[in-house]
Amino acid sequence: MYQYDTYDQTLVNERVAQFKDQTQRYLAGDLSEDEYRPLRLQNGVYIQRHAPMLRVAIPYGMLSARQLRTLAHIATTYDKGYAHFTTRQNVQFNWIPLEKIPQVLDELAQVEMHAIQTSGNCIRNTTTDQFAGIAADEVADPRPWCELIRQWSTLHPEFAFLPRKFKIAVNGAKQDRAAVQVHDIGLELVQGAQGLAFKVWVGGGLGRTPLIADVICEALPWQHLITYLEAILRVYNQYGRRDNKYKARIKILVKALGVDTFRARVEQEWQELKDGPSTLTEQAVTYAARFFHEPARTQGVDTQAFEQARAQNKAFSRFVTNNVQAHKVSGYAAVTLSLKHPSHAPGDINTQQMTLVADLAESYSLGELRVSHNQNLVLADVRLDQLFELWQILDQHQLASPTVGTLQDIICCPGGDFCNLANAKSIPIAQAIQAKIDDLDYVYDLGPLDLNISGCMNACGHHHIGHIGILGVDKKGQEFYQISLGGRSGNQANIGKILGPSFAQEAIPEVIAKLLAVYVAQRHPEETFVDTYHRIGAKPFKEGVYA
Amino acid sequence: MPKIIRDGQIVEDAWIRVCADANQPDTQDSQAYLLPLHAWLEESAHPLRAPWLASDTELTDALAASLMQAPLIGIDFPDFNDGRGYTLARQLRTRYQYQGEIRALGDVLQDQLFYMQRVGFNAFALRADKDLQAALQALKPFSVCYQAASDQALPLFIQRAQGA
Incomplete structure (x- = not known):
């Protein structure tokens, strides 16, 4: 995996020193709450329900054993003995006092980690496929490109105060496991006419206005990756709405202008940047790629005992x-x-x-x-x-739940138990569903099922792209839950449709059980839940639940 | 006389900023004024008049051509969270090769100066309640930068590859 050289290490160390100073000035009253907020956010510090929340970046999801031990050490020393992995390849701590955070950042820096730009209106951690580099369906390893994007986006002087947050994902395989179509920019590695290229998606996202991205460039030759990203960001920085934070994401700009006009503006901006100093060279890419070389693996592993055990x-x-x-x-x-x-x-x-x-x-x-x-x-x-x-x-050690990709493998945000933004709790909903539908044979019979839960419309739990999505809503101070069906992630990304009126917390497990019963009764052989839904539509599910 | 940071030093500065809705000074007035863009365009040849740009200014080629003769260009930050001024400065420096002073005005705070100087600002009129000396110390909290910008010809990924 990537290893820091003195440049990276110096930068991260200097960032820790800078944040230490900023935090001291805030605690001393020299920086106002408003002035300090974006500074702490761009170092991953939120003020949460119980204490600050610190979000640490795991660039494109790669973590070494040594780094994980440091996370464990931080959890023990500064937190309550656990950490939470998010849907964007970050890790969060919920109980670290603000004055300790610079010290924690210092500990992270010692193992080449940081919390830079894990929050705030800037370019966030670049994410990718968790099977990058080992997947059989890979066009090219996305990680060297992710690392180049990480470097380019880190403390980018022009894009530190964007209209809103900005998320980039890169997928290198045929199957999209990085959710590129629901990112501000999604990059898909493709074989173009002149070699490796990027299919560039723009304006996807979940949140309040869920949208699937548009393709802005079918095959961008790899040399131009950084300059093209810079052109997109520049158009967004200039023209993205700043008067209303709910309309400030790039997706709203792309929709308002229309993708063709947006593309024309990007192209115009790009003319100046194209072939400029940030153009990638063969050497620069080779340099980044050498950190992701093929490791020495054993040839001819004897799989007989494995097959027998299975x-x-x-x-x-x-x-x-x-x-x-x-x-x-x-x-x-x-x-x-x-x-x-x-x-x-x-x-x-x-x-x-x-x-x-x-x-x-x-x-x-x-x-x-x-x-x-x-x-x-x-x-x-x-x-x-x-x-x-x-x-x-x-x-x-309770790490082998054999349920990946099934109903039990619920994606869930921290919700109202921890998060200030949440309208409703999400963790107890996940646990109640897991408890209600826990017969493994039944769970397997249901087949692949993405059940995603968000505690509010910010959609950190990606409920829009769950086959079953659950969204916590606030109704006159009471927590209610809205169900949507038919969402999908991946190559056929699709936003789910709201089924109907929302439900009280205690009703949810039974509602889910009824939805599943409709599926089981109506499915064709080998047909998945989401395919059945798209074939028969919402009506039978509505009848099953509201009748 | 008010003080600003220019080219890494605290200096006294005679330019007085005129707000968009204020009465514009008389042409005969021998005080140096930073005028809102529309007012400056009326007397852009005046050596003691310079423009300041609102953050939503659309920087067209025609406008840029006029700006090239300005003795200095101010860029307003109505709120330090408004990042459009960074793009304006960068375009003035790199696309239009403006060589004169580019000054940050408005909600200009110490913790943003590093980014500002990287995109091409060389002068900073800090918000009145802020400590210039402290800001000067914090101008360059980083000795390493990944990106190419006004202060660095090549991105680090190119420098590394050339050195490797």
Whole structure:
């Protein structure tokens, strides 16, 4: 994975010193609340319900064992012994006092981590496919490009005070696992006529006005990646609305201008930047790519014992079916460690688990791991002959829930238990659904099912693109939940449709059970929930729930 | 006389800013004034008149051509969260190669100066309640920058690759 050189390290160290000074000035009363807010936000610090929340970037989801140990150390020393992984490859701490945060940033800097631009109206952490570099369907490894974007976007002087936040995702595979169509900019690596290129999507996003992105460029030659991004950001910085924060995202600008006019403005701006100093060169890309070279892997791994264990052990077999992803190198697999065990809030991990996972990453997966936007962890380079042994350890520590991609694998924001923005709680909803529909045979029978929960319309839990989406709403001070159906992520990204009137918290598990019963009664053989919904429409589901 | 930061130093400054809705000074007035753009365009040849741009100014080629003769160009930050002024400065420096002073006006605070100087501002009229000396110390909190900008010809990723 990427390793800092003295430049990166100096910059991060200087950032810590700068934030220490800013925080001291704020605490001393020299900086007003309003003046300090964007400074702390651009260092990942929110003021939350109980204490500040610190969001730490995990650039494009890559984490080393050493870094995870530091996160565990921070959770123990400064927090309450756990951390929360988000839907954008970040990790959050909820209980660190403000005056301790510079110290925590200092500890993070020592392991090449930071919280720069994890919040605020700036370019956020660039995200990608959690199987980058090992997926068989990959056009090219997205990570070198992500790293180049990370560098370009970090403390970019022109784009630190955008109209609103700005999120970029890169996907390098045929299957979109980075949700590029619901990002401000989505980049999809494609083979163009002159070699590697980017299909550029712009103006997608969830939140208050969910929209699927438009394609602004079908095949941008790789040399122009940075200058083209700069042109898009410049048009957005100048023309994005600043009078109303709910209409300030780039998607609103793209819709207001129309994608063709927006593209024309970008092209015009780009004429000046194109072939300029920020044009990528073969050497610059090679330099970035050398951090993501193919590791030394064992040839001819003997998979006989693995196959035998899979045939004989039902629990292991379930795990392999659901949590193990094919690897481009035979004899290897990527293993998803589920952070959806019913005993924890979705995405949460405690200190003991973090330490254990760090050890396991070193013993079984080249010392690295990935964070997925589904709020799980991935060991991406596990030898099949060691998989059974690994599974046994994971199982002992509640990290082997064999439910990845199923109804139990709920995506969920922290919600009203922690977040100031939330209208309603989300974690108890997730846990109640997990408890209600917990028969594994039934869960498997339901097949692939994305159930996403957000505690408010900011949509951190991506409810719009869940096959079943649940949104917490506030009705005269009471928490209610609105259901939407038919959303999808990936290549066929689609915004779900609201089913009808919202429900009280305690009704939700039963409502979900009824929706599933409609699906089971109506489905064709092998048809997934979302496909059934799109075939038969909302009516039968409405009848099943509201009748 | 009020003080500003110019070219890394605290200096006294004679320019008086005239707001958009104020009475515009008489042409004969020998005080130096920073005028709102529309007023300045009326007497753009006057050596003691300079324009300041609102953050929503549309910088067309025609406007830029007029601005090239200005003794200095002010760019207003109505609120420090309004980032449009950064793009205006960058376009003046890189697209139009304006060589004169570009001055940040309005809600100009110490913690934004680093970004401002990177995009081409060389003068800063800080908000009146702010400490110029402290701001001067904080002008360059970073010794490393990733991007190409007015103060750095090449992005770091190109420099590294050339050095490798």
